[in-house]
Amino acid sequence: MADIASPAVPPDPGRGEPVISLRNVSKNFGAVSALTDIELDVYPGEVVALVGDNGAGKSTLVKVLAGVHHPSSGTIRFNGQEVSLSSPSAALDLGIATVFQDLALCENLDVVANIYLGREANPWKLDEVAMEVRAWTLLNELSARIPSVREPVASLSGGQRQTVAIARSLLLEPKLIMLDEPTAALGVAQTAEVLNLIERVRERGLGVIVISHNMEDVRAVADRIVVLRLGRNNGVFTPDDSHNDLIAAITGAAENSVSRRAERRAARQEGHA
Amino acid sequence: MSSNPNSVAGRALDRADARLRQDEGLGGALRGFLDRVRSGDLGMIPVAVGLVLISVIFTGLNPVFLRPGNVSNLLYDCATTGIISLGIVCVLLLGEIDLSVGSMSGLASAILGVLWINHGWPVAWAIVVALGLGALVGALYATLYNRIGMPSFVATLAGLLALLGFQLYLLGSSGSINLPFSLPLVVFGQNAYMPNGLSFVLALLPGAALLWSGLRARARRQAAGLTGGAASVVVAKAAALTIGLVAVVLYLAQGRGVPWMFALFVGLVVAMDYAIRRTKWGRSMMAVGGNREAARRAGINVRRIYLSAFVLCSTLAALGGILSAARLGSASQQAGAGDVNLNAIAAAVIGGTSLFGGRGSAYSALLGIIVIQAISNGLTLLNLSSSLRYMILGGVLALAVIVDSLARRSRASHGRG
Numbered sequence: 001m002a003d004i005a006s007p008a009v010p011p012d013p014g015r016g017e018p019v020i021s022l023r024n025v026s027k028n029f030g031a032v033s034a035l036t037d038i039e040l041d042v043y044p045g046e047v048v049a050l051v052g053d054n055g056a057g058k059s060t061l062v063k064v065l066a067g068v069h070h071p072s073s074g075t076i077r078f079n080g081q082e083v084s085l086s087s088p089s090a091a092l093d094l095g096i097a098t099v100f101q102d103l104a105l106c107e108n109l110d111v112v113a114n115i116y117l118g119r120e121a122n123p124w125k126l127d128e129v130a131m132e133v134r135a136w137t138l139l140n141e142l143s144a145r146i147p148s149v150r151e152p153v154a155s156l157s158g159g160q161r162q163t164v165a166i167a168r169s170l171l172l173e174p175k176l177i178m179l180d181e182p183t184a185a186l187g188v189a190q191t192a193e194v195l196n197l198i199e200r201v202r203e204r205g206l207g208v209i210v211i212s213h214n215m216e217d218v219r220a221v222a223d224r225i226v227v228l229r230l231g232r233n234n235g236v237f238t239p240d241d242s243h244n245d246l247i248a249a250i251t252g253a254a255e256n257s258v259s260r261r262a263e264r265r266a267a268r269q270e271g272h273a
Numbered sequence: 274m275s276s277n278p279n280s281v282a283g284r285a286l287d288r289a290d291a292r293l294r295q296d297e298g299l300g301g302a303l304r305g306f307l308d309r310v311r312s313g314d315l316g317m318i319p320v321a322v323g324l325v326l327i328s329v330i331f332t333g334l335n336p337v338f339l340r341p342g343n344v345s346n347l348l349y350d351c352a353t354t355g356i357i358s359l360g361i362v363c364v365l366l367l368g369e370i371d372l373s374v375g376s377m378s379g380l381a382s383a384i385l386g387v388l389w390i391n392h393g394w395p396v397a398w399a400i401v402v403a404l405g406l407g408a409l410v411g412a413l414y415a416t417l418y419n420r421i422g423m424p425s426f427v428a429t430l431a432g433l434l435a436l437l438g439f440q441l442y443l444l445g446s447s448g449s450i451n452l453p454f455s456l457p458l459v460v461f462g463q464n465a466y467m468p469n470g471l472s473f474v475l476a477l478l479p480g481a482a483l484l485w486s487g488l489r490a491r492a493r494r495q496a497a498g499l500t501g502g503a504a505s506v507v508v509a510k511a512a513a514l515t516i517g518l519v520a521v522v523l524y525l526a527q528g529r530g531v532p533w534m535f536a537l538f539v540g541l542v543v544a545m546d547y548a549i550r551r552t553k554w555g556r557s558m559m560a561v562g563g564n565r566e567a568a569r570r571a572g573i574n575v576r577r578i579y580l581s582a583f584v585l586c587s588t589l590a591a592l593g594g595i596l597s598a599a600r601l602g603s604a605s606q607q608a609g610a611g612d613v614n615l616n617a618i619a620a621a622v623i624g625g626t627s628l629f630g631g632r633g634s635a636y637s638a639l640l641g642i643i644v645i646q647a648i649s650n651g652l653t654l655l656n657l658s659s660s661l662r663y664m665i666l667g668g669v670l671a672l673a674v675i676v677d678s679l680a681r682r683s684r685a686s687h688g689r690g
Contacts, residue, residue, distance in 0.1 A: 068570065089572035104570045108563035108631040109556075117560055118571035123553035129490065133497045136286040149287065155687075 017080050018043050019176050019207035020065065020096070025074030027060055034060040035231045038074070042176060042207040047198060049222035050211045053250055057231040058211045059101060062178050065209075066098040067091035079175070089118070097174035099165045101181045101211075111135060111149035111156075115168045138167040143193050158185035166197065176207040183217050195221050215246065285500040302506040313683025319676045320624055320640040323669075327644065331651035338651050341528030345466070347650045348531070348643075352538040353378075353597035354613060355642035358620040359538075359545055360589030362638050363582045365621055366549070366562045368630025369425040371414065371586045373432035374617050377407055378594030379609020380440040385595050386450035386604030387443050396458055400595055407591030410436065411584035418583070419576040425583075433614070441606055449605035452598065462599025466530040469522075475536070476522040480515030484508065534596060538639070541589075545635035558582065562630030593617075612663070619666070620645050623673040627681070644669070 018041040027035040035057045042048050050058045063069045065076070067085040075082055078094050085091045091098070105114050112128070112135045120126055135149050144163040146156065153161060162185055169177055179198070183191040198221050201208055212218050218225055218239075225237040227249040235249040244262055310318065331338040357374050364371045381403040388399035410432060417423040444450065452459050467475075487507035495501040525531055549555035560568040561578045569575045597613075598604045622628060623644050624637025648669060652662045 066570070087572075088570045089574070092572045098570070100570065104564070104567040106560045106563040106567050106631070109559060113556060113560075117556070117568070118573045120553040120556060126551050126553065126556065129493045129497050129499065132494075132499060133286065136499075140286075154684075 016044070018077075019079060021077040021080075022065075023075045023077075025061075025064065025071045025076065027057075027064055027069060028072045033231055035064070035071070037232065038228075039233055040226060042209060044175075044207055045202055045205045046223045047202050047208040047210060047221055049218040049225045050209060050228060051213070051215070051218060051225055051246070051250060052228035052234070055230070056228040056250075058228055059180055060231075061228070062098060062100075062180050062209070062211060065091065065096060065176075065178060066100075067096075092118075092172060092174075095172070095175035096178070097169035097172060097176070098178045099162075099169050099180060099182060101184070105153045105161055105165060107154040108152060110152055111139075111146060111164055114153055114164055115171060117168070119171060134171075135167070138170055139163065141170075142167055142197055145190075159187055159190045162186055162194070163190070166194065170201075174206065176209070177201060178209040178211075180211045181213070182210065183212065183214060191217065215243070286498050287500055298503040299505050299509060302503065312687035313680040313685075315625070315676070315680045317625060317636065317640060319673070320637075320644060323623075323644055323673075324640070324647065327647045327651065331647070331654070335651070335654045337654055341525050343528075343650070343654070345525055345528045345530065345532060347646050348525075348535040349600070350650070351639075351642045351646045352532070352534040353593045353600055354616050354620065354646075355538045355593075355638055356541060356596065357590045357593035357613065357617040358624075358638040358642050359541055359635060360586035360593075361617050361621045362545070362624075362626050362633055362635055363558070363589075364425065364586045365626045365628060366558050366630060366633050367579060367582050368562050368628075369418070369579070369582070370429065370618070370628075371425065371432075371583065371590075372429040372614065372618075373410075373436055374586065374590035374593075375609045375611075375614030376433045376436035376440065377410060377587050377590040377609070378597060378613060379606075380436045380443070381407060381591035381594030382598035382604040382608045383440045383443045383450075385598050386452065390450050390452060390604075396456070403595055404588055404591050407588040408584045411587030412580060414587070415576075415580040415583040419579055437610070440609070444604070444606050449603050449607075451603045454602060458599045459602050461533060462596060463602065465533040467533055467536060469526040469530050472522045472526070472531040472536075473519070476518040477515060479518060480511040483514055484511035487511065534600070542635050542639045549635055554578075554581065559631055562632070564631075590617075612666075616642070616645050616666075619670045619673075622677070623670060625677070627677065628674075 020040070020042050022038055022040040025035060025038040025040075026033065038057070038061060040048070040061075050061065052058050060069060064071050065085065067088045067090050070086065076085060077083065078096070083090075083094060085094075085096070106117065109117070112132050115135045115138065116131050121130065132149060139146055139149070142163055144160070144167065146160050146163065153164065156164065162182065166179070166182065169179075179194075182194050182198075186194060195217060198208055198210065202223075210218070210222065220239075222239055225239065225241075225246065227234045227237065227246070229250065229252055234252070237246055237249070309316075328339060337343055357378055361371060361374060384403040384406065385396075385399050388394040388402060389396050414425060414428050414432065417428045418425055454460075454463070484507060487510070488504065491501035491504060491507065522531060549558060557568065557573045557578050558581075560571065560573060561575055565575060568578075594609055597608060601608070620641030621633070621638055622641070624634075624639070624641030626633025626637040645666065648666060649662055652665065
């Protein structure tokens with residue numbers, strides 16, 4: 001098991017400065033501490049998976065980084081500079097793009113309008129042609145299966161909406177992308193596409209934070225797995241660490257039905273061997 | 274097209290998906306249109322059908338209804354409340370409401386009368402002060418909404434009473450101020466018609482503009498590797514628009530022609546339509562009306578959008594009040610009272626702007642107010658009392674909302690939001 005005391009240890013010192021670096025970040029909603037003393041580093045070209053049970057504070061952490069919530073205390077450094085993420089547009093301007101779990105698309109607008117929302121070129125005379133071409137280019141890069149970008153988003157399926165949301169996050173060439181449950185609503189092929197996409201984004205030297213409940217996806221794509229439990233750091237793992245350890249860190253107990261079954265299976269396999 | 278770097282496997286970018294029906298030419302455009310209508314995207318169709326029905330019924334009952342002189346007069350009456358309704362469209366797009374537009378217009382006419390006639394100010398200054406007060410009131414509503422979270426329904430209801438009180442206070446004991454008929458503003462409000470040659474040329478302009486921009490957009494789309502749509506569709510649309518407008522103008526020319534005030538109203542509608550559809554501001558308005566939180570997360574300054582909509586609405590209401598003072602030749606305690614408020618809101622809704630935000634168009638103010646004025650005008654020609662007029666207008670408004678609700682349900686089941 002990894003070292004809980006210093007979760008911020010860089011996996012590779014040669015990577016230089018972290019894109020984003022959190023120290024002692026806390027967030028209270030009234031009497032409830034959603035986040036307590038969170039520490040997190042993400043380096044360029046690295047995929048960090050945030051895992052944890054429901055209510056562990058993953059989505060709150062993402063919202064803090066996206067400028068939706070303001071932390072109650074703690075410091076956030078972006079590219080070494082201390083920053084205050086006072087609003088979603090401040091986070092966007094810095095280069096932090098977010099794909100929210102609840103997607104945050106405007107259903108009455110078409111795909112192009114949604115991808116460019118808030119970032120339209122030519123504010124006094126929208127250039128629909130240039131926007132549509134760029135939208136198609138982004139969607140084709142993601143191998144998206146969207147028949148028409150001129151239909152309202154309301155007519156798209158959940159997976160198609162996810163693709164639109166991811167395409168939108170890539171529009172601004174961000175330095176850090178956060179994906180909140182990016183594969184939750186997707187089919188098999190599209191899940192694979194999104195994982196491919198995450199790899200491609202990493203290869204471009206961006207930092208990626210992925211929240212997921214799906215441990216298979218996490219292991220397939222993450223370089224480090226950061227576990228949150230009840231709003232606190234609860235260990236940092238690599239994809240090669242054992243499943244049991246990971247589940248134990250997430251649930252807070254090594255003894256549960258998942259670990260028992262895994263032990264039984266391991267014992268059976270030893271018996272066969 | 275296969276030589277274009279953007280095209281996929283020899284097909285245009287937006288037609289690369291194999292599941293997509295390849296609509297081409299006039300027939301394809303027609304098929305797409307019918308599909309949209311069937312799925313509940315009715316657009317302006319109910320209003321157009323309603324107008325035809327109204328014309329047929331009232332002309333049957335009293336042939337004067339469709340005479341050029343009466344139509345000119347009808348359009349003249351549309352302008353003032355129509356401009357107020359245009360402001361209502363702005364707040365409705367956000368899913369908000371302004372109930373005080375009637376009082377605001379009455380107050381603006383009172384300010385005009387007091388400053389211009391009683392205090393002898395230059396008319397331009399009086400107008401600027403009235404419009405400025407309108408903007409200020411709108412800014413106040415937006416601040417109450419943005420900072421305190423006061424629902425616009427309540428804030429503007431309070432405004433309705435307060436502004437009405439201020440109007441009565443300003444007019445004082447006399448109760449009304451007459452504007453001399455010789456003044457240019459009053460002439461503009463009562464008897465200013467476009468020269469027929471000019472209105473004929475202006476009727477040709479929209480079609481020409483549509484043709485030019487349509488063909489240019491088509492060329493640009495094809496150059497970028499997208500389908501351009503058939504040139505025949507563009508030409509057909511432009512021709513239909515031109516024929517329709519020229520027919521209306523030639524018909525009105527047999528009477529007194531097109532009122533300048535109506536031309537001003539149409540100009541404002543066209544400008545507003547451009548602002549809503551083709552600018553970043555308009556896109557942001559639609560986004561905030563559709564999904565406020567999504568718009569905020571996209572980095573749109575939601576508060577500023579609310580501010581702009583409320584300011585625009587109150588300012589247009591003040592402008593409507595000034596013009597109605599010119600139309601009536603007086604600023605009275607009755608100005609802006611009664612049905613102005615309700616007509617302005619009803620016009621926007623009858624024209625097809627949703628009360629729930631995110632769906633609508635500037636043209637709904639134009640078409641909706643023509644429907645309402647046509648009904649009032651027709652009933653007046655039949656010498657029916659206002660009691661009956663209100664009942665019939667109430668029925669029409671209910672019908673419009675029923676059509677909208679049914680269409681919304683159909684849109685939902687066809688996945689068009």
